[in-house]
Amino acid sequence: MSNEVNTDLLKERSTATFDAERLTEFIYKGPEKVKRKRQIQNIVLQDKFLQSFKPTEFYDRDGQYNNAVRRQIYIMDRLEELGFRSETDRLNFREAAAPVELSPFGLHSGMFVPTLERQGTPEQSRKWVPLGKSFKMIGTYAQTELGHGTFIRGLETTATFDPETQEFILDSPTLSSIKYWPGNVAKTVNHCLVMAQLYTQGKCHGTHLFLVQVRSMEDHTIMPGLEIGDIGPKLGFDGVDNGFMKFNKYRIPRMNMLMRYAKVLENGDYIKPKNAKLTYGAMVMVRVWIVMDAFKALSRATVIAVRYSAVRRQSELRPGGEEAQVIDYQTQQYKLFPLLATSYAFLLAAEGMSQIYAKISSDIERGNLEDMPQLHALACGLKAFCTWVGCEGIEVCRMSCGGHGYSHASGIPKIYANIVGACTYEGENTVMMLQTARYLSKSYFRGQRGESLPELIQYLTIDLNVKSTLGEDCSFESLVAAYSHRAARMVATACKLQNANKQKGMPSHDAWNKSTVPFIAATKAHCHLLYAVYGIVENMGEFMQDGYFNQDQISILNRKVLALLEDIRPNAVALVDAFDYPDHLLQSCLGRYDGQVYEALYENSKSSPLNNTDIHSSYYNYIRPMMQKRSKSKDISAKL
Numbered sequence: 085m086s087n088e089v090n091t092d093l094l095k096e097r098s099t100a101t102f103d104a105e106r107l108t109e110f111i112y113k114g115p116e117k118v119k120r121k122r123q124i125q126n127i128v129l130q131d132k133f134l135q136s137f138k139p140t141e142f143y144d145r146d147g148q149y150n151n152a153v154r155r156q157i158y159i160m161d162r163l164e165e166l167g168f169r170s171e172t173d174r175l176n177f178r179e180a181a182a183p184v185e186l187s188p189f190g191l192h193s194g195m196f197v198p199t200l201e202r203q204g205t206p207e208q209s210r211k212w213v214p215l216g217k218s219f220k221m222i223g224t225y226a227q228t229e230l231g232h233g234t235f236i237r238g239l240e241t242t243a244t245f246d247p248e249t250q251e252f253i254l255d256s257p258t259l260s261s262i263k264y265w266p267g268n269v270a271k272t273v274n275h276c277l278v279m280a281q282l283y284t285q286g287k288c289h290g291t292h293l294f295l296v297q298v299r300s301m302e303d304h305t306i307m308p309g310l311e312i313g314d315i316g317p318k319l320g321f322d323g324v325d326n327g328f329m330k331f332n333k334y335r336i337p338r339m340n341m342l343m344r345y346a347k348v349l350e351n352g353d354y355i356k357p358k359n360a361k362l363t364y365g366a367m368v369m370v371r372v373w374i375v376m377d378a379f380k381a382l383s384r385a386t387v388i389a390v391r392y393s394a395v396r397r398q399s400e401l402r403p404g405g406e407e408a409q410v411i412d413y414q415t416q417q418y419k420l421f422p423l424l425a426t427s428y429a430f431l432l433a434a435e436g437m438s439q440i441y442a443k444i445s446s447d448i449e450r451g452n453l454e455d456m457p458q459l460h461a462l463a464c465g466l467k468a469f470c471t472w473v474g475c476e477g478i479e480v481c482r483m484s485c486g487g488h489g490y491s492h493a494s495g496i497p498k499i500y501a502n503i504v505g506a507c508t509y510e511g512e513n514t515v516m517m518l519q520t521a522r523y524l525s526k527s528y529f530r531g532q533r534g535e536s537l538p539e540l541i542q543y544l545t546i547d548l549n550v551k552s553t554l555g556e557d558c559s560f561e562s563l564v565a566a567y568s569h570r571a572a573r574m575v576a577t578a579c580k581l582q583n584a585n586k587q588k589g590m591p592s593h594d595a596w597n598k599s600t601v602p603f604i605a606a607t608k609a610h611c612h613l614l615y616a617v618y619g620i621v622e623n624m625g626e627f628m629q630d631g632y633f634n635q636d637q638i639s640i641l642n643r644k645v646l647a648l649l650e651d652i653r654p655n656a657v658a659l660v661d662a663f664d665y666p667d668h669l670l671q672s673c674l675g676r677y678d679g680q681v682y683e684a685l686y687e688n689s690k691s692s693p694l695n696n697t698d699i700h701s702s703y704y705n706y707i708r709p710m711m712q713k714r715s716k717s718k719d720i721s722a723k724l
């Protein structure tokens with residue numbers, strides 16, 4: 085492999101109009117943090133064990149799972165040896181050490197331990213959290229069943245209190261009640277947090293969380309009374325053992341119900357929580373993290389596609405001239421530059437969302453539940469919006485790399501396969517959008533009654549008769565006003581349809597269902613407030629429907645979006661460099677910092693297992709016998 089940097093990339097970097105390093109410092113919150121991140125990434129790069137893994141697509145499923153466990157345990161041990169305590173250091177190490185592989189312990193650290201911390205009583209947390217944190221107990225979050233994922237109230241697993249023995253009896257009464265999908269249930273964990281319908285004194289009190297031991301702590305055998313297995317291969321999540329689990333009247337102690345909010349007393353009395361949705365807290369938390377995951381996935385794909393587009397030369401732009409860098413085609417710029425901008429918008433949205441989450445969740449912990457609906461609506465909407473837009477964008481990045489984008493060597497298919505799961509898990513996206521829509525609908529009617537609204541949705545009460553003041557400069561204020569107007573109008577339209585349905589005599593659930601298509605569009609418009617000129621041009625119909633913009637303003641916007649492509653063009657490579665993703669994190673032949681894509685692709689193909697022999701065994705087993713058979717056949721030999 086040559087040590088030189090591709091000349092086109094060199095030129096791109098030298099002609100950028102800003103210093104990418106300064107932007108990197110902004111992204112990672114200062115030069116010291118950037119330095120520290122790079123030091124940690126270098127430790128991983130020097131680590132022979134971590135560098136010895138081939139990409140996951142070269143292994144069968146058993147090998148993928150085995151490697152994921154092996155690597156993740158090594159990472160845990162190294163983190164201990166290195167004494168990294170800060171969450172950022174640990175995250176940087178983990179990301180560099182396993183850049184595209186999801187961990188078989190992800191749900192342990194991501195949902196199991198935090199839920200014990202937040203949903204357990206102080207005594208329960210004191211008892212279990214240290215066991216979880218030290219991996220003496222390995223757990224996951226088991227909620228979804230064969231028959232129900234979205235509709236939590238419809239879950240069928242039961243936990244029936246037996247006051248005689250002071251135990252809960254967990255049972256899967258039907259086929260559809262079998263737990264199905266929970267990550268790491270199949271082979272990895274020895275405990276689960278199980279969501280089940282609580283029965284006590286003959287009455288059902290809805291879903292609650294229970295800590296359940298599922299495998300022996302001595303030899304990892306499955307506990308009697310349980311059936312557990314793997315659900316089989318999936319689109320992505322190669323190293324994750326999503327599983328099924330069936331309970332056959334399996335008993336656990338009373339104190340294994342997480343009782344911070346709701347309680348079952350020794351005599352079987354049930355104490356209600358302040359809000360039944362407090363049990364859903366772990367899901368809200370992960371939805372917030374998913375916004376950051378969407379940023380990471382989209383920004384990685386964008387780095388790959390932009391760098392490759394600067395290196396790839398194809399066709400003549402000027403007749404008779406040299407072949408052009410594909411990044412010089414306006415259509416290529418229109419595909420990629422808005423995604424580059426979207427990546428930055430997602431980063432800021434994810435950070436903003438995390439701050440709001442930290443504030444409201446600490447209020448909730450202190451017993452102030454006032455902002456719970458707002459947090460829920462925001463997390464649901466942003467999770468759905470960012471994963472949808474992110475996945476569509478990653479697919480655009482893949483296709484913008486032409487044929488090579490289709491190869492795993494581009495690194496993009498794996499990014500897509502893993503993040504696209506997030507459109508479904510932690511709440512299917514349409515369902516999540518509809519949660520935000522309900523909040524918008526209620527808020528709209530509140531606004532109509534003159535009640536005050538939280539800051540983020542105050543725009544719902546703006547005067548919809550006001551027209552745009554957008555001028556040649558496409559000022560920030562005029563863009564924000566345009567998005568607010570469009571979202572407010574669409575929410576109002578959906579609400580009016582909902583109301584009209586009611587007035588026609590429909591019951592309120594039908595009136596709602598029969599207005600959900602416009603509500604989804606309105607909620608997307610609400611989430612779209614992150615965008616600027618491109619978002620308007622791409623959704624012009626929605627901005628135009630009530631004549632908000634005039635013809636001149638539309639022309640201004642169309643010209644502006646093309647002018648912006650020209651502005652971004654000299655800085656595109658610097659803007660992706662600023663994300664500071666080292667090659668070993670991107671794992672892409674196309675997105676390499678040095679741009680030596682052809683050498684990398686050629687080298688990479690040599691490692692394909694099909695190249696282990698010149699003549700594959702299938703030749704001897706099938707092709708040769710087939711040819712021999714055919715050569716003896718009269719028809720063919722006659723033709724030859």
Ligand SMILES: CCCCCCCC/C=C\CCCC(=O)SCCNC(=O)CCNC(=O)[C@H](O)C(C)(C)COP(=O)(O)OP(=O)(O)OC[C@H]1O[C@@H](n2cnc3c(N)ncnc32)[C@H](O)[C@@H]1OP(=O)(O)O
Nearest residue numbers: 190191194233234235236237361364456460509510511522
């Ligand atoms: C860095 C570490 C990373 C760790 C992760 C590693 C990898 C992870 C990979 C995968 C993990 C995947 C894990 C999972 O998927 S776990 C399963 C997730 N399942 C879901 O998300 C299910 C989705 N469904 C729901 O959330 C709910 O059922 C619902 C759709 C919200 C409806 O709930 P329900 O039927 O109970 O609600 P109601 O209709 O009764 O609603 C009444 C009102 O309550 C409001 N509500 C609902 N939920 C909440 C909440 N959480 N907070 C606040 N308010 C809530 C609802 O909107 C209703 O309000 P209204 O005003 O309309 O009356």
Ligand SMILES: Cc1cc2nc3c(=O)[nH]c(=O)nc-3n(C[C@H](O)[C@H](O)[C@H](O)COP(=O)(O)OP(=O)(O)OC[C@H]3O[C@@H](n4cnc5c(N)ncnc54)[C@H](O)[C@@H]3O)c2cc1C
Nearest residue numbers: 226227228232233234265266267505508509510511512514
């Ligand atoms: C990779 C992956 C990992 C997962 N990990 C876990 C895990 O660790 N633990 C766990 O418990 N679960 C896990 N799950 C399960 C996941 O949480 C559920 O699949 C998810 O919540 C969606 O539920 P569902 O499968 O029931 O979809 P469904 O609800 O059956 O969705 C099917 C269709 O119905 C539509 N629909 C459903 N309800 C409504 C409605 N009210 N209004 C309008 N449309 C509706 C949806 O929009 C969708 O189009 C995982 C799933 C995946 C893919």
